Amino acid sequence: MDKALKLVGEKITGTRKGCEEPTYKHSIRVADTLKKNGYPNEVIIAGLLHDIIEDGSMTAQELMDLGFSERTVSLVDACTHDSTMRNKDARWVKMIARLIDLADKDAWAIKCADLFDNYRSCHTMPNVRAAFIRTVKAPLLLSVTKDILGEAGIWQELNQEIIKK
Numbered sequence: 001m002d003k004a005l006k007l008v009g010e011k012i013t014g015t016r017k018g019c020e021e022p023t024y025k026h027s028i029r030v031a032d033t034l035k036k037n038g039y040p041n042e043v044i045i046a047g048l049l050h051d052i053i054e055d056g057s058m059t060a061q062e063l064m065d066l067g068f069s070e071r072t073v074s075l076v077d078a079c080t081h082d083s084t085m086r087n088k089d090a091r092w093v094k095m096i097a098r099l100i101d102l103a104d105k106d107a108w109a110i111k112c113a114d115l116f117d118n119y120r121s122c123h124t125m126p127n128v129r130a131a132f133i134r135t136v137k138a139p140l141l142l143s144v145t146k147d148i149l150g151e152a153g154i155w156q157e158l159n160q161e162i163i164k165k
Contacts (some may be wrong), residue, residue: 001041003066004048011056026117027051033113037154043106046075049084050110053080078107079114092137100144107152108145115141116158138162 005028012024031048039047045068053076063073078099080090081091098109119138122130143161149155 001045001048003101004045004068004152007058007066008048008052011058016124019121023055026121026147029117030110030113033116033154033157034109037109037113037152037157039106039109043075043109046072046079046106047110047113049076050079050114052076054083070128075104075107075110077089078102078104079110089132096140096144103148105148105152108149109152111141112145112149112154112158116154116161119158119161151163 008024012027014023015017015021016023016026027048027050030042030050034044035048037094049063049072052063053060060073063076064070068076079095081088081095084093085091085094088093096111099111104133115133115138118133122133124131139162140154142162145155
């Protein structure tokens with residue numbers, strides 16, 4: 001965990017769009033949400049590292065070489081956008097399609113924790129981006145994960161947050 005936290009702090013730099021918060025804090029909140037919901041360490045660490053390939057210019061192989069478990073790296077990889085695609089929305093849709101094919105509860109839990117944190121910070125985003133998260137990403141993610149995660153606390157928490165709004 002310490003190695004992952006140090007890596008995220010070093011590699012995920014800058015501030016989140018719309019506020020002065022360091023970008024890496026999002027990764028910490030994702031891991032904290034997974035921990036709060038009782039996920040095992042490999043999943044929590046993968047949640048902490050979920051943006052390290054996209055935003056930290058790392059590769060899955062580099063994570064393996066640093067000693068992260070194959071399971072952790074496979075979860076990080078599953079939750080990573082295809083950076084060869086220019087359109088961010090298309091990248092997200094492709095990643096969701098890949099996650100549907102994988103049907104891995106832990107990978108879905110990471111994406112739910114990720115979206116939950118982004119959903120909570122929508123107010124700092126441009127209006128169009130915030131609206132896309134609220135009206136497309138969140139409802140779609142809840143819909144495609146209901147059968148696999150619907151009983152899980154993390155899914156229930158995200159669902160309740162969306163119902164409130």
